[in-house]
Amino acid sequence: MTHHLRADVVIVGGGIVGGSAALFLRQAGASVILMERDRPGSRASGVNYGGVRRQGRPPEHLPLAQRAHALWANLRSLIGEDGEYVRSGHLKLARSAADMASLEAYAARVENFGLGLQLLDTADLRRLYPMIGDSAIGGSLCPEDGHANPRLVSPAFSRAAAAAGATILDRAPVSDIRITPEGFHVTSAQAEITASAPVLINCAGAWAGELAAGIGDPLPISVIHPLMAVTEPLPPFLTVSIGVEGGGVYGRQVERGNFVFGGGRGFAHPKADARSATTPPDFARPERQAALRLLAQGTGLFPALQGCTIIRSWSGVEAETPDHAPIIGPSRIHPGLFHACGFSGAGFQIGPAVGAVLADLVTTGRSVTPIDAFRPDRFSSPA
Numbered sequence: 001m002t003h004h005l006r007a008d009v010v011i012v013g014g015g016i017v018g019g020s021a022a023l024f025l026r027q028a029g030a031s032v033i034l035m036e037r038d039r040p041g042s043r044a045s046g047v048n049y050g051g052v053r054r055q056g057r058p059p060e061h062l063p064l065a066q067r068a069h070a071l072w073a074n075l076r077s078l079i080g081e082d083g084e085y086v087r088s089g090h091l092k093l094a095r096s097a098a099d100m101a102s103l104e105a106y107a108a109r110v111e112n113f114g115l116g117l118q119l120l121d122t123a124d125l126r127r128l129y130p131m132i133g134d135s136a137i138g139g140s141l142c143p144e145d146g147h148a149n150p151r152l153v154s155p156a157f158s159r160a161a162a163a164a165g166a167t168i169l170d171r172a173p174v175s176d177i178r179i180t181p182e183g184f185h186v187t188s189a190q191a192e193i194t195a196s197a198p199v200l201i202n203c204a205g206a207w208a209g210e211l212a213a214g215i216g217d218p219l220p221i222s223v224i225h226p227l228m229a230v231t232e233p234l235p236p237f238l239t240v241s242i243g244v245e246g247g248g249v250y251g252r253q254v255e256r257g258n259f260v261f262g263g264g265r266g267f268a269h270p271k272a273d274a275r276s277a278t279t280p281p282d283f284a285r286p287e288r289q290a291a292l293r294l295l296a297q298g299t300g301l302f303p304a305l306q307g308c309t310i311i312r313s314w315s316g317v318e319a320e321t322p323d324h325a326p327i328i329g330p331s332r333i334h335p336g337l338f339h340a341c342g343f344s345g346a347g348f349q350i351g352p353a354v355g356a357v358l359a360d361l362v363t364t365g366r367s368v369t370p371i372d373a374f375r376p377d378r379f380s381s382p383a
């Protein structure tokens with residue numbers, strides 16, 4: 001028998017974005033139903049690198065990242081646990097004079113955003129970070145960036161939202177959305193539930209494009225599979241989270257000694273019972289040779305990794321947009337519909353602030369944080 005539920009807002013997707021939106025909407029007094037296909041935080045939000053990094057984001061993304069930075073500082077009071085969040089510092093390395101010039105230019109461009117970037121020349125780098133190999137010639141340190149454990153943090157947002165009074169439905173894949181003058185009727189045939197609300201928020205991650213297309217509001221979402229790996233525990237050698245100008249590899253050592261690192265891509269692993277040819281896969285897998293190539297790059301930067309063993313590698317399913325900026329804001333077609341998706345490999349740090357912005361938009365009609373760069377209609381051709 002189908003159960004009919006009603007609320008002010010229905011959210012599809014229980015990643016860090018949907019979970020935090022549910023929490024902030026409850027805090028603002030709205031009634032909320034969140035429908036998650038699997039378990040909250042079980043997709044990109046729970047399997048990512050855990051980088052809580054502002055450095056390297058484009059200037060127009062920094063107001064949102066700064067709002068998130070303030071929320072991360074209060075993580076325990078927000079979600080009831082610290083999620084192993086540490087402000088370890090994020091050090092971006094330069095491997096050439098051109099890379100160093102690029103780091104210097106970035107530091108100048110974002111000077112007014114309060115990141116507190118410290119540029120390090122070769123002598124500084126050798127003195128402060130003797131564990132870094134000779135291939136790096138300088139770097140830029142963001143002392144208050146850091147990392148957290150995504151497996152702990154992301155589901156905790158939905159748990160905190162439930163504790164604040166939101167209805168969190170797991171194992172409730174949305175199978176149908178009907179739009180009427182009264183609002184949205186969202187059905188999960190599997191969970192035998194229909195949830196109705198005047199507001200619908202699309203937080204469906206890599207599946208957000210499919211959801212939007214299904215209600216006639218297509219978004220240019222493609223799917224990527226970032227590759228991650230972790231080594232056996234090693235003696236402590238690194239306290240900061242590392243990135244490299246120009247990309248390629250990033251990594252950090254966790255307290256237990258394992259070196260967690262990422263770069264490159266895995267591949268899609270569609271389930272045999274995939275819902276349709278156009279549906280993004282539920283899972284992604286690492287490719288062995290790619291993981292070994294990644295380790296070779298890591299070893300070039302950190303001699304301490306020489307000869308170590310990779311004990312696990314994995315990948316995830318993540319949404320990407322053509323300009324690598326997320327899509328956050330109201331639909332240009334359906335009043336009451338909001339999208340928050342397309343985080344292009346960088347949504348974990350800003351996730352909590354995206355939830356706060358969505359709560360602003362739904363309850364006050366505007367966001368106190370500038371989000372123009374993320375408008376859903378920026379891809380539409382002018383009429």
Ligand SMILES: Cc1cc2nc3c(=O)[nH]c(=O)nc-3n(C[C@H](O)[C@H](O)[C@H](O)COP(=O)(O)OP(=O)(O)OC[C@H]3O[C@@H](n4cnc5c(N)ncnc54)[C@H](O)[C@@H]3O)c2cc1C
Pocket residue numbers: 012013014015016017018035036037038039040041042043044045046047048049050051052053172173174175203204205206207208211225226227228262315316317318340341342343344345346347348349350351
């Ligand atoms: C390997 C990897 C490393 C990364 N590293 C970092 C990093 O270091 N720092 C950083 O900032 N970002 C990183 N990211 C990106 C970050 O993880 C994502 O941008 C972020 O988690 C996106 O959150 P989300 O809530 O939008 O999506 P998701 O976590 O994918 O959540 C979307 C949810 O919607 C649900 N859903 C989809 N369709 C339906 C439906 N029809 N009905 C019900 N539920 C549905 C899904 O099951 C899923 O749980 C990384 C991503 C990956 C994959």
